[in-house]
Amino acid sequence: MAINKNNKELQVAAIKNGTVIDHIPPCHLFKVASLLELDKMKNNTITIANNLPSNKCGTKGMIKIADKFFDDKEIDRIALVAPNVILNIIKDYEVIEKKRVALPDEIIGLVKCNNPKCITNNEPMQTRFEVVDRETGTLKCHYCERKVQKDDIIIE
Numbered sequence: 001m002a003i004n005k006n007n008k009e010l011q012v013a014a015i016k017n018g019t020v021i022d023h024i025p026p027c028h029l030f031k032v033a034s035l036l037e038l039d040k041m042k043n044n045t046i047t048i049a050n051n052l053p054s055n056k057c058g059t060k061g062m063i064k065i066a067d068k069f070f071d072d073k074e075i076d077r078i079a080l081v082a083p084n085v086i087l088n089i090i091k092d093y094e095v096i097e098k099k100r101v102a103l104p105d106e107i108i109g110l111v112k113c114n115n116p117k118c119i120t121n122n123e124p125m126q127t128r129f130e131v132v133d134r135e136t137g138t139l140k141c142h143y144c145e146r147k148v149q150k151d152d153i154i155i156e
Contacts, residue, residue: 015045018066020088021078029061035155036063036070042066050101055086072082076110079103080153083137104129111139112154118144127156 024032029050033039038046045066054060069079069089078085080100090096094136109126120127120143137150 004156013028013047014093015047015064015066016091016093016133018044018064018090019070020059020090021063021065022086023054023057024061024063024082024085024090025057026059026061030151031081032061032078032085033063035081036074037090038063041065042139075101076104076107077155080107080110080137080150080155083134102132103137106130107139110156112146112156113141113144113145113146114154115141115144118146151156 021032027046033048038048045064047064048061048064050061051059052062055153063121070087075087078087081100081101083103084103085100087101088095089096089099109128109131111129112125113120113129115121118141119125120141129148130137130142132140132147134137137153139148139153140146141148
């Protein structure tokens, strides 16, 4: 990190290639880092910043990961915890793609059903949830129809 003496702000070093996950709610930053298993990335430079000032939401968290591009399943994991974060795809120091992370219509194999009697907890099969409310993050199990609120989601 370098201090820009003109405007007295800390600046995080740019990455040549990789992904920047921006506008993470500060209370969810470390949950996102855990879900993405950043601790297992041995060859990537990773910058994690929290409680950064944000014009849009007061404060925010941010994760920069050099030489890492996420697949759809990994992005869905982020959306379960922090929908509406912004993913910036960086190539040669330029943002080539910017997209807002959103919950998909259906989540397969990522979330455990909270109902102990659900077939997915008693037979070897993937879970399947319908997103019934994106605002609250409410999911409904396809098999037993139990609704799960965002704060009660157990990620497999």
